[in-house]
Amino acid sequence: MEPIGLAVVGAGYWGPNLVRTAQATPALRLEWLCDLDEERARAVLGPYTTVRATSSFQQVLDDPDVAAVAVATPAATHFDLVRAALEAGKHVLVEKPLTPSADESAKLVDLAERSGLVLMCDHTYCYTPAVRKIRELIHGGEIGDVQFVDSVRINLGLVQPDVDVLWDLAPHDLSILDHVLPEDVRVEAVAARGSDPIGAGRLCVAHLSVQLSTGVMAHVHVNWLSPTKIRTTVIGGSRRTIVWDDLNPVQRLAVYDRGVDRAPAGTLGPDERHAALISYRVGDILVPALPEREALREVMAELAAAISEGRPAMTDGGAGLRVVALLEAATRSAEEGGALVPVQDVTKGRT
Amino acid sequence: MEPIGLAVVGAGYWGPNLVRTAQATPALRLEWLCDLDEERARAVLGPYTTVRATSSFQQVLDDPDVAAVAVATPAATHFDLVRAALEAGKHVLVEKPLTPSADESAKLVDLAERSGLVLMCDHTYCYTPAVRKIRELIHGGEIGDVQFVDSVRINLGLVQPDVDVLWDLAPHDLSILDHVLPEDVRVEAVAARGSDPIGAGRLCVAHLSVQLSTGVMAHVHVNWLSPTKIRTTVIGGSRRTIVWDDLNPVQRLAVYDRGVDRAPAGTLGPDERHAALISYRVGDILVPALPEREALREVMAELAAAISEGRPAMTDGGAGLRVVALLEAATRSAEEGGALVPVQDVTKGRT
Amino acid sequence: MEPIGLAVVGAGYWGPNLVRTAQATPALRLEWLCDLDEERARAVLGPYTTVRATSSFQQVLDDPDVAAVAVATPAATHFDLVRAALEAGKHVLVEKPLTPSADESAKLVDLAERSGLVLMCDHTYCYTPAVRKIRELIHGGEIGDVQFVDSVRINLGLVQPDVDVLWDLAPHDLSILDHVLPEDVRVEAVAARGSDPIGAGRLCVAHLSVQLSTGVMAHVHVNWLSPTKIRTTVIGGSRRTIVWDDLNPVQRLAVYDRGVDRAPAGTLGPDERHAALISYRVGDILVPALPEREALREVMAELAAAISEGRPAMTDGGAGLRVVALLEAATRSAEEGGALVPVQDVTKGRT
Amino acid sequence: MEPIGLAVVGAGYWGPNLVRTAQATPALRLEWLCDLDEERARAVLGPYTTVRATSSFQQVLDDPDVAAVAVATPAATHFDLVRAALEAGKHVLVEKPLTPSADESAKLVDLAERSGLVLMCDHTYCYTPAVRKIRELIHGGEIGDVQFVDSVRINLGLVQPDVDVLWDLAPHDLSILDHVLPEDVRVEAVAARGSDPIGAGRLCVAHLSVQLSTGVMAHVHVNWLSPTKIRTTVIGGSRRTIVWDDLNPVQRLAVYDRGVDRAPAGTLGPDERHAALISYRVGDILVPALPEREALREVMAELAAAISEGRPAMTDGGAGLRVVALLEAATRSAEEGGALVPVQDVTKGRT
DSSP states (O other), rough: OOOEEEEEOOOOOSSSHHHHHTTTTTTEEEEEEOSSHHHHHHHHHOTOOSEEOOOOOOOHHTTTOOEEEEEEEGGGHHHHHHHHHTTTOEEEEEOSSSSHHHHHHHHHHHHHHHTTTEEOOOHHHGSSSHHHHHHHHHHSSOOOEEEEEEEEEEEOOOOOSSOOOOHHHHHHEEEHHHHHHHHTTTTEEEEEEEETTOOSOOOEEEEEEEEETTSSSEEEEEEEEEEEEEEEEEEEESEEEEETTTTOOOOEEEEEEEEEOOOOOOSSSSHHHHHHHHHEEEEEEEEOOOOOOOHHHHHHHHHHHHHHHHOOOTTTTTHHHHHHHHHHHHHHHHTTSSEEEOOOOOOOOOO | OOEEEEEEESSSSSSSHHHHHHHHTTEEEEEEEEOOHHHHHHHHOOOOOOOOSOHHHHHHHOOOOEEEEEEOOOOGGGGHHHHHHHTTTTTEEESSSSSHHHHHHHHHHHHHHHHHHEEEEEOOGGSSHHHHHHHHHHHHTOOSSSSEEEEEEEEEEOOOOSHHHOOOOHHHHHHHHHSOOOOTOOOOEEEEEEEEOOOOSSSSSEEEEETTTTSOEEEEEEEEEEEEEEEOOOOESSEEEEEEETOOOOEEEEEEEEEEEEOOOOOOOOHHHHHHHEEEEEEEEEOOOOOOOOOHHHHHHHHHHHHHHOOOOBHHHHHHHHHHHHHHHEEEHHHHHOOOOEEOOOTOOOO | OOOEEEEEEEOOOSHHHHHHHHTTTTTTTEEEOOOSSHHHHHHHHOTTBOEEEEEEEHHHHOTTTTEEEEEOOOOOGHHHHHHHHHTTOOOEEEEEOSSSHHHHHHHHHEEEHHHHHOOOEOGGGGGGHHHHHHHHHTTTSSSSSSEEEEEHHHHHHOOOOOOOHHHHHHHHHHHHHHHOOOTOEEEEEEEEEETTTTTTTSEEEEEEEETTTTTTTEEEEEEEEEEEEEEEEEEEESSOEEEEETTTOOSSEEEEEEEEOOOOOOOOOOOHHHHHHHHEEEEEEEEEEOOOOOHHHHHHHHHHHHHHHHHHHHHHHHHHHHHHHHHHHHHHHTTTOOOOOOOOOOOOTOO | OOOEEEEEEOSSSSHHHHHHHHTTTTTTEEEEEOOHHHHHHHHHTTTBOSSEEOOHHHHHHHOOOOOOOEEEGGGGGHHHHHHHHTTTTOOEEEEEEOOOSHHHHHHHHHHHHHOOOOOOOOOGGGGSSSHHHHHHHTTSSSSSSEEEEEEEEEEOOOOSSSSOOHHHHHHHHHHHHHHHOOOOOOOEEEEEEEOTOOOOOOOOOOEEEEEETTTTTTEEEEEEEEEEEEEEEEEEEEESSSEEETSSSSOEEEEEEEEEEEEESOOOOHHHHHHHHEEEEEEEEEEOOOOOHHHHHHHHHHHHOOOOOHHHTTTTTHHHHHHHHHHHHHHHHHTSSHHHHEEEOOTOOOO
């Protein structure tokens, strides 16, 4: 089968990764790297390439060999670029967040649907072996009911000029949550608090409490100011608990057969009842073997597969929209001093 | 000097530790272990002891050889026991929380003051070499201004019959915070959210956001349901950041010369301004050598010293009261869905 | 049943631990703590005890209430003390090494056998839940054939005045090895190299290669000069590999379903043969739940049980003798520049 | 300045890394990738390249645009390929080991010297920020006298078809040792023991004791069969000790102000003397900040710089020869059952 012609737009922080992995994907054919600064694009491609650099997005859209566009520009430009690409009949892969507003994101989702084009969000983490395994464990019932989620993503991060720490880091946690939770679990509301202790003009530390339809609270802590790097997500279940430590290559994922159980209440007095009702499991820990695969290559392969098979990508525009709706509500909550803000139900089409 | 006669009250979870360390403190003379269940007291003392067991608290209070009482009973009984001890002219060491209400705690603080007796709270962590060093680093200015605090205390913990996870675990973090923060920093308000995913009838997971008078947010995460144990506190400062990992004996404390700096604003445009204003330090990490000392022995030594020297203990009733006032506000916040609740100013006498 | 009267001899580094755990063992009755320095003995017992201190070993031996003696004095004194105790009809628990020479150790073993008395070596590690589990895994066949053993025991240790690092630290590794290996595996020879880089007058760093009857090499690295503490033993098997990290309380033991397999040789050429013959397993890791038990309490319980039941203790004199024979050969090897030295077969009676 | 024309020979395991980093080095111009299997070379270059593939080494040598050749073929082919390249007037970068024999290595070193060409060994680790810092710390005197070295390099590694674990893994440790030790310290002898517990036909586990001219023992443990990966080197000094854990990105290097000191002997009796002579330091740990640089890019930059400046490379043929001489002696020792084998003095020209 003929490879699918692809153009990468944006030669900044993430674009070079798209360029590298696109070149390693047999089902794709990288045609262009486009950046307002053509020199930067050329530098990213290096002196040995046959791929063309351009500063003209229009040139990319006009090229009939280009069937798909991968957008890695600042979030504020996503809406215009993605819309133009879709209107030019191109499939689109776009970095997170899909756009800075749920309304605009919804418009892009609609446009892609009406045009029969793939609109895929680069929720890279959903393509890691660890997250695939987590989803499998939850959906397969091995965890039981999800009882709590705690996600920490902190490090000494670049204070971004255009987005705060919520929009910079939390999309990772929220897209993972969206991906692994059982299909009947919905996000209902969110409360967020944050601070800007260095006077950067935007939140540098934030805590989100995400209220799920099951009554469960998922907590996310994102922080640009931590001197140590932590990437840990704990998903507590009624049967087992998953601990995902993404910085521990030896055992990224551990499944603990440990927890607290509550027996059905009987007719005992309060004291005896407590002892009788609560019991503890301290069982084995299982560290499942995970394949070594680069997530971004899987993203590229999924983009190509979705286009070839004429189906939505695993992390489609709807997933991007759900994450944006949540972030938007979180921002409002932070502005309102941490109040619980309902999250718009945009889950139709969630898979 | 004659050792100070001490009675320990309560032979449950913590009492045996008081018994053991009191016996290892030359300035104290352990006279009694008192418990409603005298057999339990006897079992704790073991078959080789010369210390007496009793089920009568009155007998302890009546004994003129007893100058001080250490109370390690359930929190609900603290007010009555401590008041009776103070009224009988005994100095008191009491487990945390001082009492379940700030009003009652304030009464005990007043009573002790009026009686000229030592009322000391067993905020054990404040006596660890790590916390002493943290206080020294902050008070000595090596950290600069405190910019954020993040404390995590989670493990597979006993679901307590009488208190929730806030009152069980957060006193540790809050008493440490009270101890290490500069003297002019006050707690102004707190927001708390929690959940009870196992239907235990009380919060098993909770997140606290403590608002300080400097505008800084201190966050505390306590959790009884985590299969992994974490005891980590990060205190970010404008000059350096402290990472305290209490479960890492090799380097419990690390001082990172890393962070994000903001230069004074100039007259540049927004883009250049961002790059010009924010800079990053990635300097060395220093792991200070800490002495190996058991904190509870230091508690015992401090109790004896405060009594001998007729001065308040390092963690006195006022410290206990401040922690209780914060917990009370946190509980109200959790009941009100996470609203920010002001914390009563009870800081007079804070050292 | 009447508790067994016990005297502890030696109030130095380890004696206090014997005193504490003996007092916590219902089947024992601690009668004496004996030390040449009676004041030291008194200080160890503390001011609240009913246990008697003495500087007279003879007084202990003469006491008909004393049925057993636990010897925790310097190794050079073991032979005389243990012999005297056995001759006085007392059962004996003795610290490692049994004696500084295999000949003397053998004499004690014989004497105990002839007298029908328990002679038990305090190979404490063999009573830890981790080592019990390792033995179970190996003896149960889950590991397959043992292919290599690698044991590292290094830290900033006290340079001992009377023994070198071989005799101070390696007894732990060698007694564990003796305990967990299948019964038909024998130690055949040992080579040792060491160094004394600080001019302490004795080996401070040493490496042992223990040759087993199966052709397998077990390597032990002991070091008093390492600023970091490591206590790790890897036991590689044809089916699985055990990694025991004694300083990691979260997962002291991990069983890796990983390894290299060799298929039976066929008739291929050298290159193809290599690829065909070698295959790799990268399976799950299992971290078995281990009970939390203090090993030294198990030692005390085993001492009491062996005496009551009139049977050899799990780590009997024979185990002590085998370890001493190995150490003696290792010392000779180190003196001879690392030559392979046969180890005397003293395995009769090995369980 | 015109970039230096380079050809990479060998498109197997390591060649692709040379191809990638050469392309990222402005001072080099990658002309060819040469492999007996031209298809493999083409696959490594990928579909977007302007670099040429060839299966003819002669074509590479004949190309006047090629000034240097980087050899990444099996060790057995190094001698012929490097000699041919040097004879054709090309500078050479060659993978470790330089050749399988010290005699052949010496011939290549001589040939390069006589021809005035750069012969550089790709001792990649010597170009890491960690090893540069270690060298700086030792040469700057901060460590004091080196007292012991302990290096562990174990993992589940590929059992190589052509070399054993000694020749596969130990070159890393030995080239690092060669690089960081003070200039007046020489390797005098080596003892090695190994085993092949899986019947692979070559050593899969090995322990080396390297005897230095100062009397110090450097120990190296290499192992292909370990399910866990360890890359740790400890260098104990009279003033401080370095711990390098290459798998810990947070603190790859830690400098411990801990150790055992011996005071000059006085006139005390043996017991007091011991206590008086030995003292312990338990000071701070310093984790120096290290730049984030890819070592192989530094190798490429050094190759280009050495050629431009007409000087030997930092890890020149002499370094490669010293490592090979040590490996050869180690192999002989292993064959002779672990005897101490002198290492030929090939240190002339050591920097």
